[in-house]
Amino acid sequence: MRLAVLTSGGDAPGMNGAIRAVARTAFARGWEVLGVRNGYQGLLENDLVPLRDRAVGGILHRGGTVLGTARSPEFTKPEGQRRALGNLSAAGVEGLVVIGGEGSLTGALRLSELGLRTAGIPGTIDNDVPATDMAIGVDTALNTALEAIDRIKDTASSHQRAHVVEVMGRHCGYLALMGAIAGGAEAVLVPEFTPDPQGIVESLVRSYAKGKPHFIVVVAEGASVSAEELHEYINRTPGAFESRLTVLGHVQRGGNPLAYDRILSGRLGAAAVEALADGDSGVMVGTAGRNVARVPLSEVAGGPRPLDPQVYSLARTLAGLSPDEHAP
Numbered sequence: 001m002r003l004a005v006l007t008s009g010g011d012a013p014g015m016n017g018a019i020r021a022v023a024r025t026a027f028a029r030g031w032e033v034l035g036v037r038n039g040y041q042g043l044l045e046n047d048l049v050p051l052r053d054r055a056v057g058g059i060l061h062r063g064g065t066v067l068g069t070a071r072s073p074e075f076t077k078p079e080g081q082r083r084a085l086g087n088l089s090a091a092g093v094e095g096l097v098v099i100g101g102e103g104s105l106t107g108a109l110r111l112s113e114l115g116l117r118t119a120g121i122p123g124t125i126d127n128d129v130p131a132t133d134m135a136i137g138v139d140t141a142l143n144t145a146l147e148a149i150d151r152i153k154d155t156a157s158s159h160q161r162a163h164v165v166e167v168m169g170r171h172c173g174y175l176a177l178m179g180a181i182a183g184g185a186e187a188v189l190v191p192e193f194t195p196d197p198q199g200i201v202e203s204l205v206r207s208y209a210k211g212k213p214h215f216i217v218v219v220a221e222g223a224s225v226s227a228e229e230l231h232e233y234i235n236r237t238p239g240a241f242e243s244r245l246t247v248l249g250h251v252q253r254g255g256n257p258l259a260y261d262r263i264l265s266g267r268l269g270a271a272a273v274e275a276l277a278d279g280d281s282g283v284m285v286g287t288a289g290r291n292v293a294r295v296p297l298s299e300v301a302g303g304p305r306p307l308d309p310q311v312y313s314l315a316r317t318l319a320g321l322s323p324d325e326h327a328p
């Protein structure tokens with residue numbers, strides 16, 4: 001069997017481990033593997049390279065994706081999908097593994113509907129892919145954001161300041177919420193739940209009056225009140241901490257994958273090839289508790305994955321921002 005593998009959408013630490021696992025599991029079955037460069041765009045441009053054993057050596061620990069990635073508006077159209085399929089058939093490809101986020105996995109679903117055997121692997125720092133507990137890259141990005149929050153807290157305490165920290169996640173608040181819990185932030189704003197900037201500022205004023213040395217707010221980039229708006233609001237509030245704003249941005253996407261993502265990439269990469277070997281198609285391999293599970297890609301398309309309200313509530317409790325504290 002001749003298999004192709006591609007990475008698509010925003011890169012995520014651990015994608016290289018997934019490419020390696022896909023290739024090595026396929027080699028173990030005697031299959032050939034082609035790497036598609038730059039995601040679906042590369043598929044449209046027929047940019048396919050044979051992957052030999054050494055091509056996937058020495059990449060497990062490296063961030064980014066050695067195959068390159070892209071966002072391809074052309075591929076989202078049926079005409080683009082048919083052309084991509086034509087290029088794959090001309091190259092003798094019988095199966096495709098797609099490593100990416102929800103949009104990229106929707107692309108894999110479309111190709112499977114056109115008759116190609118496909119398997120998807122969730123790879124995105126956002127953790128917005130439905131039907132999996134974790135995507136490859138999330139844990140490393142979260143730890144990168146956490147390290148930044150810890151550092152910011154040091155300087156915040158020294159200067160008795162508020163700091164508003166914007167983290168990535170597109171429409172999903174997972175990174176912000178988990179970063180806030182792990183970083184012991186005083187407040188968190190996520191797209192999934194209505195923000196209460198006034199309540200946050202009231203709590204901040206009380207914290208300042210009580211002599212608390214810092215006030216850290218983690219804001220998801222997709223929150224309906226932006227990090228910048230909250231930062232300015234705090235600075236317009238008399239008798240409160242002065243605020244500084246930090247946008248973590250793409251620093252969260254880079255860096256060597258941590259152990260969790262390396263192991264996850266190995267497990268999911270192998271599972272994707274096994275799914276195709278079993279004759280499955282149009283499936284994503286993801287995590288369900290301690291297990292790897294196969295789910296239909298139709299359950300993945302149309303996300304995003306919801307955020308657990310209990311975890312959001314926990315973040316508020318741990319931060320001392322419970323509703324009672326806001327009562328007049």
Ligand code: F6P
Pocket residue numbers: 009010101124125126168169170221253
């Ligand atoms: O999907 C991953 C992600 O990093 C999002 O968190 C962010 O909104 C987006 O990609 C940024 O995309 P780009 O790198 O194209 O600016």
